[in-house]
Amino acid sequence: MDPTSTASQNCSRIELTIWCRSLKNKDVTSKSDPMCILMLKNEENDKYEEIGRTERVENSLNPDFTTKMLLTYHFEIKQALQFCVYDCDEGLSNPKKADELGSLRVTLAEVVQGHLRNGRLLEESGNKQATLFVTARETVDCRQSYVFNFVGRKLDDKDFITKSDPFLVFHKRNSHDGFTPVGQTTVIRDDLNPNWPAFRINCATFCDNNPQLELKIDCYDHERDGKHDLIGTFYTTAAELTSQSSGKEFQLIHPKKKEKKSSYKNSGLIFLERHKLEEDWEFSHFVQAGLQLNFTVAIDYSASNAWEPKANGSTNNDSPIRTLNG
Known part of the structure; x- marks a missing residue:
């Protein structure tokens, strides 16, 4: 389900504010540079998928993230969240190469009910006092x-x-x-x-x-x-x-x-x-305004490309089982 969708009447737009305290220091000459990634569980494939991330706060074990997470709270649906905190010395785009500072799995209902307002200990944080705080407030859908x-x-x-x-x-x-x-x-x-x-x-x-x-x-x-x-x-x-x-x-x-x-x-x-x-224009606005997209595909069947499955020099040799029909 799209976390930004508000099609159902039994839902409300929620803004999350995130901060952490007592994170583990993963750096030697300075402090950790934390960033938090928010993931929502996809019930269809049972996997957590990223829906947003905060900014990277330099040299701080007690970051107050200013980036807000916006999603839709559906009252009748269980929405499982996972907060993952990383030390991102190499920047925001590559958390897989970053050091993990801890994670926490909760439901969006717990967040909305204020259970994380006073903090909850991060799991696998390397520091028994590492705590994640999250507050939720209802907001308006503004464009x-x-x-x-x-x-x-x-x-x-x-x-x-x-x-x-x-x-x-x-x-x-x-x-x-x-x-x-x-x-x-x-x-x-x-x-x-x-x-x-x-x-x-x-x-x-x-x-x-x-x-x-x-x-x-x-x-x-x-x-x-x-x-x-x-x-x-x-x-x-x-x-x-x-x-x-x-x-x-x-x-x-x-x-x-x-x-x-x-x-x-x-x-x-x-x-x-x-x-x-x-x-704040979105893709749907352009479509509704009459935007038209043209898509063209070209396939090169010239003999110079040596269309033969066993021809190692062929630019078409990307599959050992490909054959030419017709």
């Missing part, structure tokens, strides 16, 4: 995304020899009177006046499709050991971010610096240069 272009100016320098390596982390207010991370920009190296590449995020993921939902945006100085230094924070809403075409200015405030210094103003400025709203 639009925000695209933001942020720049920073006069950010605090948190490094001694070089300059700060700033990046932004976006959080939205949750129902537990806290904030949930939903995404982050790329890291800009050695720059106190960064121009971040365009940040694109689905409206439902960003703010539950509610422009008035409170958002928290943190600016950090990236550190290779995973202990990123906070430069400052500001609070806003999607409505405020999109209220004008460009030039919106926000002050980064560091809470501890503000408490210690009466003359403290800010730790830098963040400007929203541009923003836009884009449609």
Whole structure:
């Protein structure tokens, strides 16, 4: 069954947030670079199939993944999930070459009921305290995304020899009177006046499709050991971010610096240069709009290709039992 399908009335769209604590360190000179892959059991072939994966968090044994997993919860169907955590030193595309940090099999119903909110120990983790946390919340099926272009100016320098390596982390207010991370920009190296590449995020993921939902945006100085230094924070809403075409200015405030210094103003400025709203088109939309595809197959029967089963030099010799009929 398609995990993104909402054809049944007895179902709801679910967003999963994942984080881990006390993972085993598989590296020698640094810490593990964890990534989590979510798999759903296919009842037809009794195999677990990947339906999504988080980003790779560098040098962290306690990762807070910002990538959300979206799937459909069917009330009348048992949906078996498997969470697999890897140390991916070689990147996201090749988990088979990565070190396993543990896995956990549960049902989606357990996740929805909050059984993993307080964590559950990972199996075969190499560390008896390695724990996986997952929360689920109902969300809307939204086909639009925000695209933001942020720049920073006069950010605090948190490094001694070089300059700060700033990046932004976006959080939205949750129902537990806290904030949930939903995404982050790329890291800009050695720059106190960064121009971040365009940040694109689905409206439902960003703010539950509610422009008035409170958002928290943190600016950090990236550190290779995973202990990123906070430069400052500001609070806003999607409505405020999109209220004008460009030039919106926000002050980064560091809470501890503000408490210690009466003359403290800010730790830098963040400007929203541009923003836009884009449609999230899928293949079905193009088909419904009249897209036509043409498929052409050509088979070369020329004598130069030596169509003989025993001809080792033939380009057609890919099967020892192939014969030419007619």
